[in-house]
Amino acid sequence: MREQVQKLLQEAAERVVREIHPSQLERLGPIQVVPAKQPEYGDFTSNAALMLAGPLQRPPRELAARIQAMLRDPDGVIERVEIAGPGFINIFLAHARWHDLLIRILREQERFGFGGDPGERVQVEFVSANPTGPLTIGHGRNAVLGDAIVRLLEATGHEVTREYYFNDGGRQMRVLGESLRARYQQQLGREAELPEDGYQGEYLCEIARTLAREQGDAWLDADWTRFKQAAEGAIFKDIRKTLERLEIHFDVYFNEHTLYADGHVETTLSDLRATGLVYEADGAVWLRTKELGLERDRVLLKSSGEPTYLLPDIAYHREKFRRGFERIIDVLGPDHIEQFPYVKAALGALGYPADDLEVVVYQWVNLRRGTELVKMSTRAASFVTVDEVVDEVGADVFRFFMLERRADTHFDFDLDLAKERSERNPVFKIQYAHARLCSIERVAVEREVELPEPEDICFARLQSPQELELVKRLERYPETLLHAARAREPQEVARYLLALATAFHSYVSDSTRHRVLSDDKELSVARLALVRAVRITLGNGLGRVGISAPERM
RNA sequence: GUCCCCGUAGCUCAGCUGGAUAGAGCGACUGCCUCCUAAGCAGUAGGCCGCCCGUUCGAAUCGGGCCGGGGACGCCA
Numbered sequence: 001m002r003e004q005v006q007k008l009l010q011e012a013a014e015r016v017v018r019e020i021h022p023s024q025l026e027r028l029g030p031i032q033v034v035p036a037k038q039p040e041y042g043d044f045t046s047n048a049a050l051m052l053a054g055p056l057q058r059p060p061r062e063l064a065a066r067i068q069a070m071l072r073d074p075d076g077v078i079e080r081v082e083i084a085g086p087g088f089i090n091i092f093l094a095h096a097r098w099h100d101l102l103i104r105i106l107r108e109q110e111r112f113g114f115g116g117d118p119g120e121r122v123q124v125e126f127v128s129a130n131p132t133g134p135l136t137i138g139h140g141r142n143a144v145l146g147d148a149i150v151r152l153l154e155a156t157g158h159e160v161t162r163e164y165y166f167n168d169g170g171r172q173m174r175v176l177g178e179s180l181r182a183r184y185q186q187q188l189g190r191e192a193e194l195p196e197d198g199y200q201g202e203y204l205c206e207i208a209r210t211l212a213r214e215q216g217d218a219w220l221d222a223d224w225t226r227f228k229q230a231a232e233g234a235i236f237k238d239i240r241k242t243l244e245r246l247e248i249h250f251d252v253y254f255n256e257h258t259l260y261a262d263g264h265v266e267t268t269l270s271d272l273r274a275t276g277l278v279y280e281a282d283g284a285v286w287l288r289t290k291e292l293g294l295e296r297d298r299v300l301l302k303s304s305g306e307p308t309y310l311l312p313d314i315a316y317h318r319e320k321f322r323r324g325f326e327r328i329i330d331v332l333g334p335d336h337i338e339q340f341p342y343v344k345a346a347l348g349a350l351g352y353p354a355d356d357l358e359v360v361v362y363q364w365v366n367l368r369r370g371t372e373l374v375k376m377s378t379r380a381a382s383f384v385t386v387d388e389v390v391d392e393v394g395a396d397v398f399r400f401f402m403l404e405r406r407a408d409t410h411f412d413f414d415l416d417l418a419k420e421r422s423e424r425n426p427v428f429k430i431q432y433a434h435a436r437l438c439s440i441e442r443v444a445v446e447r448e449v450e451l452p453e454p455e456d457i458c459f460a461r462l463q464s465p466q467e468l469e470l471v472k473r474l475e476r477y478p479e480t481l482l483h484a485a486r487a488r489e490p491q492e493v494a495r496y497l498l499a500l501a502t503a504f505h506s507y508v509s510d511s512t513r514h515r516v517l518s519d520d521k522e523l524s525v526a527r528l529a530l531v532r533a534v535r536i537t538l539g540n541g542l543g544r545v546g547i548s549a550p551e552r553m
Numbered sequence: 554g555u556c557c558c559c560g561u562a563g564c565u566c567a568g569c570u571g572g573a574u575a576g577a578g579c580g581a582c583u584g585c586c587u588c589c590u591a592a593g594c595a596g597u598a599g600g601c602c603g604c605c606c607g608u609u610c611g612a613a614u615c616g617g618g619c620c621g622g623g624g625a626c627g628c629c630a
Contacts, residue, residue: 037574047572051572085573086572086573086610167630169630171630282628283628285628295555295556299627308627308628309629334557334558334623334624335625337625363559363624366623404565406567408559409565410559410622411565411566421565421579423592424580424592425578425592426579429578429593432590432592435592437589439589440589440590441589444589483569487569491566495567498577498578508594509585511595513588516589553590553592
């Protein structure tokens with residue numbers, strides 16, 4: 001609908017330019033048509049005349065008038081045009097055009113608003129927490145954000161793989177194994193101390209208790225590797241369980257280890273060498289990233305001969321390209337943002353389309369107790385887990401918490417406040433609207449009000465401002481979805497849903513108290529159709545951000 | 554010290570590629586349930602959009618500089 005209006009105005013603007021200043025024609029970009037902020041400004045507004053005023057050297061209001069005169073509207077899309085303020089062109093649509101939209105929603109049902117992008121093979125890597133402890137709030141933000149982005153991309157037409165990358169080698173895991181061994185030995189009454197910088201969390205004691213129960217003292221003298229494996233297994237199980245509660249599933253769990261086992265790290269290194277960007281200094285092997293425009297050079301192999309984390313990271317992302325993904329998205333915390341350009345530059349040097357590799361950065365969630373800011377640390381056991389919060393507020397509220405703000409804003413998390421907030425969380429307003437809509441449809445069934453074919457509904461009966469307001473909001477759903485997907489910003493959908501829910505509540509609760517079902521059969525049917533379109537859209541949008549759409553509350 | 558993110562209502566945050574009177578949720582205050590769910594609705598109060606320059610017909614939005622908060626700058630994953 002908006003596209004239609006845009007096209008008509010574009011053509012009119014072109015005619016005007018041709019008339020006044022033909023040489024400026026190629027400088028005329030796409031003109032802007034946006035939904036009007038207020039009903040008095042019509043349905044859509046364009047600032048075309050203001051934009052053209054400069055290049056054409058004419059007053060904007062004059063240009064607006066000429067554009068208006070040049071409008072050709074053979075299909076009768078536009079009811080009338082007004083020129084307002086400094087030169088805004090306000091478009092009032094013919095009501096019948098809105099009816100087409102409702103018909104479309106009723107026809108497309110849960111697929112309304114889908115598509116819009118040419119399907120690409122996309123991989124989204126998110127969470128990627130190493131199995132050293134339970135998922136914390138920070139991981140939770142990552143998880144919810146990544147999952148919502150996937151859902152959005154799927155809706156707009158992409159084929160998406162969800163991937164979780166982890167590393168169970170390295171010093172970190174050794175410390176974990178040694179920490180568990182100490183806890184296990186303590187369980188069996190032995191004097192044992194956690195290693196320095198060991199993992200202090202209670203969860204390791206729990207694992208140790210289970211281990212003591214199952215194994216007795218059989219592992220008393222086992223070395224740390226067995227404990228590492230035991231810890232990893234138990235922790236991963238918990239991580240998956242936590243993700244399960246949030247209804248987050250992965251297609252692939254990728255272990256960094258396989259990059260070594262399959263020789264990818266090695267071949268990546270030799271291919272990098274072949275680019276001539278590798279050199280040796282101080283006994284280490286370096287990558288000349290400074291030459292690629294970055295801050296400094298980076299070490300690939302330490303003087304000990306071991307790779308740094310950068311090398312497998314490059315190998316991993318190369319594998320992603322090799323696996324045929326056309327677009328690769330990493331959801332990362334701010335601690336990885338510095339690292340990312342180096343991986344990208346290396347891939348570019350290896351001949352891969354580095355621009356198709358993209359990162360979504362989210363900011364830390366600060367943990368606050370009262371006024372005191374607590375530093376989150378898995379090792380020091382200073383964290384709030386996703387499970388704790390979900391226990392308190394439920395998965396839907398948790399997801400909404402993480403999705404209602406932009407990923408790149410910092411925010412403070414206070415569990416007490418979260419509990420308080422869960423009572424009156426905006427997510428309920430959306431869900432409640434959905435439940436009320438379902439309720440209306442149930443009553444319709446009781447009263448045997450049925451919807452005929454959409455084309456046979458007399459939508460012209462929908463005339464109140466609240467009804468038009470609802471339809472206009474519905475019209476914005478597809479573009480909201482598409483924009484949110486392209487910008488990787490699920491919060492746009494969350495906010496859209498809140499606005500749509502509010503418009504609905506207002507429709508049935510404000511002083512006009514619209515009754516959907518009444519003695520007026522024709523009106524009842526029209527309103528029922530509208531209400532169903534709202535329900536479809538709300539349910540659809542909730543699904544896109546992974547929040548349930550209850551039929552009763 | 555260098556780089557990145559953020560600074561909008563009491564609190565938490567929106568504000569899309571600059572556009573007409575700056576919005577929402579929570580909190581505060583006032584009203585509203587014989588009615589398809591009051592987890593709702595209607596209304597009131599509350600803002601030098603961190604500060605200063607600049608670009609523009611027009612800046613919360615773009616550019617520069619300051620101030621404040623967070624993060625990153627290793628042969629640590």
